[in-house]
Amino acid sequence: MSTPIYKIRTVRDFLLVPPNRRTAMLAEFGMWIEAAQELLALLDNPEGNLVFEWHDDGEEGLCEIKISCGDEEVLVMGRPAP
Numbered sequence: 001m002s003t004p005i006y007k008i009r010t011v012r013d014f015l016l017v018p019p020n021r022r023t024a025m026l027a028e029f030g031m032w033i034e035a036a037q038e039l040l041a042l043l044d045n046p047e048g049n050l051v052f053e054w055h056d057d058g059e060e061g062l063c064e065i066k067i068s069c070g071d072e073e074v075l076v077m078g079r080p081a082p
Contacts, residue, residue, distance in 0.1 A: 008052040017054070025054050035065045043069075 006017050006025070017025050032052050040050075051068040066073060 003058070004056045006054045006056065008054065009049065017056075021056055024060065025056070028054060032065050032067070036067050039067055 006013065008014060008029070014022070014025075029052055036050055049069070053066050053068065
């Protein structure tokens with residue numbers, strides 16, 4: 001069974017996440033922000049906007065961090081999705 005995937009590009013995209021799943025998503029978003037900040041410190045002026053892609057696996061805790069800049073994935077880390 002595939003998990004729902006939400007690509008957060010704008011604040012409005014947060015509203016697409018079901019209200020009962022927003023707390024879990026925001027917790028993982030906080031971890032994503034930390035990874036993105038570290039990545040940006042290593043990159044010299046990356047092109048494009050960073051995109052937060054959240055896979056709602058229904059589990060507590062972070063499964064994967066994927067950071068995309070424009071159309072290019074620049075960082076993927078974490079455990080495989082169930």
